[in-house]
Amino acid sequence: MPRFAANLSFLYQDLPFLERIAQAARDGFGAVEYVSPYEYDKQEIAAALKQAGIAQALFNLPAGNWAAGERGIGCLPDRVDEFRLGIDTAIDYAKALDCPTVNCLAGLAPAGSDPNHLDWTFIDNLAYAAPRLADAGIALVIEPINRRDMPTFHLSTTEHAERIMAKVTSDNLKIQYDFYHMQIMQGDLIPTFERLKNRIGHVQIADNPGRNEPGTGEINYPFIFAALDRLGYAGWVGCEYKPSAGTSQGLGWMNPYRKEN
Numbered sequence: 594m595p596r597f598a599a600n601l602s603f604l605y606q607d608l609p610f611l612e613r614i615a616q617a618a619r620d621g622f623g624a625v626e627y628v629s630p631y632e633y634d635k636q637e638i639a640a641a642l643k644q645a646g647i648a649q650a651l652f653n654l655p656a657g658n659w660a661a662g663e664r665g666i667g668c669l670p671d672r673v674d675e676f677r678l679g680i681d682t683a684i685d686y687a688k689a690l691d692c693p694t695v696n697c698l699a700g701l702a703p704a705g706s707d708p709n710h711l712d713w714t715f716i717d718n719l720a721y722a723a724p725r726l727a728d729a730g731i732a733l734v735i736e737p738i739n740r741r742d743m744p745t746f747h748l749s750t751t752e753h754a755e756r757i758m759a760k761v762t763s764d765n766l767k768i769q770y771d772f773y774h775m776q777i778m779q780g781d782l783i784p785t786f787e788r789l790k791n792r793i794g795h796v797q798i799a800d801n802p803g804r805n806e807p808g809t810g811e812i813n814y815p816f817i818f819a820a821l822d823r824l825g826y827a828g829w830v831g832c833e834y835k836p837s838a839g840t841s842q843g844l845g846w847m848n849p850y851r852k853e854n
């Protein structure tokens with residue numbers, strides 16, 4: 594049975610951040626994930642998780658100035674110092690929140706930049722981060738993101754992620770396989786997942802088009818959830834979608850996967 598994590602950067606947007614944790618637990622999620630914990634007190638988040646009896650599945654490494662439109666700094670040559678400092682911050686938060694996995698966003702390619710230079714910066718940064726996170730017992734993932742929503746995002750296919758991973762050569766570096774992005778960029782969702790399953794460290798879901806909850810679009814999620822079970826995926830499935838009419842009201846798709854069934 595898949596284990597679902599509520600992505601609090603997408604779900605429960607009508608609630609203050611810390612209150613989203615308790616509501617996710619009440620709605621039957623086993624874990625939460627979100628873009629960034631860093632603007633909150635880690636002890637306050639830890640207390641909210643404990644009180645709700647819910648796990649922390651994932652958050653991202655510090656990703657630059659999100660409000661200004663940045664989407665990660667992993668590939669940016671002039672941000673290497675900031676990236677490295679961010680690893681210490683992420684380890685600090687992940688330990689406090691008992692978070693098993695962190696996601697490194699590659700970032701948006703600056704206009705006129707050399708893709709090879711961005712690749713090598715990304716590779717060097719990941720080679721720096723992966724062993725340090727491994728020592729702390731934290732897995733590192735990288736996420737291809739579709740080019741329709743983010744035309745300049747540096748990492749948008751699993752093939753590119755594989756090329757990066759081949760250069761980093763760390764067992765502690767895996768792919769965050771977001772079925773929504775993969776449907777837009779590549780299709781062939783389950784054969785690709787099956788081929789890469791030992792190299793996939795985290796999974797996220799949303800339907801397409803619209804990035805709404807499962808069952809609102811073209812992706813056959815019952816088939817996908819059965820395949821994840823069949824293929825032995827035991828990690829969290831991050832629900833990173835825009836609820837089409839309220840988060841709690843729109844969780845009917847999850848009913849067949851609740852423990853009581």
Ligand SMILES: O=C(O)C(=O)[C@H](O)CO
Nearest residue numbers: 602628653696736738771
């Ligand atoms: O955009 C996505 O799909 C992600 O998972 C990023 O981490 C931002 O939420």
Ligand SMILES: [Mg+2]
Nearest residue numbers: 736771797833
């Ligand atoms: Mg995602």
